[in-house]
Amino acid sequence: MKPCSLLALMLIAAASSLHAEPMQWGDIRDGSLYLQADSADTLQLRWSPAWQSDANQEQLYLLQPDGQLLQQLDIRADQPYGQREIQLPAARGDYRLQVPGYSFRNFKVGHDRSTLAQFEPAKVHFSADVPSGVELYFRVAAGEQAQLAGKYYGGVSVLQATRLSDGQQVRLPLVEHPHYGQFDQSALPVAQQDEVWRLSLGGSGKVAFWLDGTANLFAQDLRQLHPLQWTPARVELRLKPQVRGPSPHLGIALPYAEPPSSTFELLRALGPQAANFYSFVDVIQQEPQREITFRRLYREDFKIERDITLLAGTGRRAVLDADSATLAGLDAWLADSVRLGNQGLHYLAFADEPNLNFPSYAAFAAYFAQMLEHTKANSDARAAGVRIAMPVSSRLLDGPFRIGAGQRRGIDWARQLLAEHGADIDALAWHEWMVRDLLATRRYRTSVRAAADLVGLDAQGRPRKALLLSQTNISSGPDLSPYQQDTHYAALWWTSVVINASQDGLLDMLNWFQAADEPEYPKGMLSQQDAQRFSLKPVAVAQQFIRQHWLGQVQALDNPSFEVDALALRDGQRHSLLGVAKTPRTQNVELGDASICQANPTLELLGADGRSRHTELHCSDGRASFQVPGETLFALTWKTL
Known part of the structure; x- marks a missing residue:
């Protein structure tokens, strides 16, 4: 069959399908579904558990074509299954239904075939869980050098793109890579005219696929492909006279050593006011005063006003026993703090993400109680600015990434510790991960408010315990997308997080994790060329911009x-x-x-x-x-x- 005849048959099939049963999308885990409705439609949304849904609440957002929020769908942790109908009024332009990653549920979306729909998948992170035989269409404009890309997640193992005009094919096998940020890609031939391609997903299960060099948009019906319309919007801000509270101290996680002198100028450009440290108890008890030099450097040369130290073992080993070795390490750290003198506040956390790492709450609570009593016995520590922070959980309102996460929510462990040791606890601290979507960063404001509600407010409206968001990043561990970490996306994300977390003047500390890239964790503000050469990543440029305009109080704003x-x-x-x-x-x-x-x-x-x-x-x-x-x-x- 001639290519032109094939295309004609495809167009006829597409036209006849416009009056068939509703179109279904699923199972979406991370991405944007753009919907153009010339006539009113009703979205049929259904969800089912994917992983740890009982430990995680979720939000989906439906935006109008002008960018305003039409509806926010809140799904509680106790709603693993559910369905909802959402009205889609007729409108010019594209609605946007956002399923923010990382999602813990499978979402299916149904709509009328007269509504033009295009899916924009996430890049590197898997965006869907699909059955076998899925086919989609995409368009590459004339002269564009497009790249088809994908990553293997144990499901779909091959992508095959077929150009409809002549049947030319590009086959892309997806293979395992040693590092999360690595993926497979293949160039598509450049054409002198617009071309439509059919993408066939080989296999079933989790899939990550996307396009570079052209619009990253896919449709089930080739006649639904169209350029998105980003209609300019109007934003009316209203400044109010009330002061909500102090702005938080912005910081970064700094290395457990004196940094190379070649980084000093870059670190000063970032202007950190706060820092996150680790102290390895097995190291410091063998090398007393090892930390004095770099702690003094950070305090005096970089003017870091507040810091938080997490006790761990070498290699950030998170689970410690309150044995003689750990207590000796604690004593060495306290002695260093006293030796540094009363310069700012030094928050101390006895463990790193205990709700993720310890075998149970009871095990951590017993360890915490012993470490707390030992710390209180040092009468000079508090005068030197040492304060107790807890529980430094992995996430606050949702569970950590492990089995049994529903019984390990950070806020629940914090509530129990406050009930047992409230008078001796100075701060509630936590780490926030995996709010990867720019539209979902408002969840940071929600978590800060929930933390303030937990500790309560004093007569001046201030939290009774300092609130410390002591580590955060777009993703956790090594599960990083270079499209996010190494691009302007990280600058947008960090600025949005800073704004949302600071909005109510309740937070005391907010730290990006970490200062510089490491081989297994390239998630720093600084990229490393070699042992002595570093440079600012886009997120660092954003941090520099933020600090240049950062002032001491948060003013109310509508x-x-x-x-x-x-x-x-x-x-x-x-x-x-x-x-x-x-x-x-x-x-x-x-x-x-x-x-x-x-x-x-x-x-x-x-x-x-x-x-x-x-x-x-x-x-x-x-x-x-x-x-x-x-x-x-x-x-x-x-x-x-």
Whole structure:
């Protein structure tokens, strides 16, 4: 059969299918489903357990074509199965149904075939769990050098792309790789005209597939392929006079050693106010005062005001016994803290992510009680700024990534420890992982509020215990996507996390994990070329931008936008409005405060090229307005008289 005849048959089949049964998508685990509805439709959403659903709540988001949130779907941990109907009014442009990864449920979506649907999968992370025989279509525009890519997760093992115009095929086997961030890819031939390809997924189960160099969009019906419309949006922010509380100390996890001198300038550029350390009890008890040099360096040269130390064994071994060796290591650390003098606060955690690592809560509680009593016996430690933090859990509201996670939620372990030792605990600390999606970063605000509710507020409205989000990253462990960690995506993500976690003025510390890439964990703010040469990654450039505009207090701000995060900061007469536009859509921002226009304001943008630039601010009728390109950080600064 001639290629043109094949294409004609495909078009006829597609046209006849428009009136067939509803279209089904599933099982989606991570990705965006774009939906263009010229007539009203009803989405049929169903979900079922995938893994640890009983330990994890979830949120899905449906955005209108203008980027505003139409509906947020909240699924509780006790809802492993469920279904929901969601009305989709007729509208111009593309709705966006977001299934944020990492998802713990399988989501199936049904819609009318007259609604044009395209799926944008995650890159590197698996995005779906599919049956055998799945076929999808994608378009490559004229002149584009597209790459078909995929990663093997034990399910789909081959991707085959067939060009419909002439039947040319590209076959991509998917094989196992030693490192998570590695994957397989193959170039597609460049054409002088737009081409439609059919993608066949070989096998069943988990699948990761995506496109580089062209739109990463796939349809079940080739006639549904179309460019997305990112209609410019309007964002109206309202600054309020109330101060919510102090802004948190922003920091990074620093190495268990004095860093190379070649990194000093870069670390100063990051401007950390806080730090996360490990102290290896088996090392420090054999080498007393080993940590004094670098702890003093970080404190005095880098002006780090607060830090948290996690006790562990060599290699970050997390489970310790309160035996003589561990207690000797604890004594050595306390002696060092006293020797450093009363300089800031040194939070001490007796274990690293005990809800993930210890055999049970009872085992950890017994260990914690012994370590606490031993610490209290050192009368000089508290005067030197030592404070007790707990439980330093893996995640707060949801369970860690292990069997039995439903009985290991960080907030539940924290509640029990507070009931047993509340008077001796100074801080609630936790690590937050796997909120990988830019639209889901609002969950950080939810977790900080939940932590504040747990410890309670004092008469001044401040948490009775310091709240420390002492480690966070897009992903946990080595499960990292270079598309996220090494690109402007990380800059957008970190800025959004900082804004959401700081929004209510309740958090005391927020640390990115970690300072520099390690061979097995390339998730630092600094990339390493060799033993002495380092450079700023995009997330570090964002951190530098944030710190340049970071002020001491959080001011109340009304922000109805879903795609733009913004944080108002002030120090006396100095003001900053820090924000991030998280999608490709242009955002037209307005501030209804006449005093800003009279205060000689400055507007700075930071885009994907990593270069900040000043841009124009418009003032008229007592309103300040400015335009922010998509996927861009911004900072508006001014001084009041």
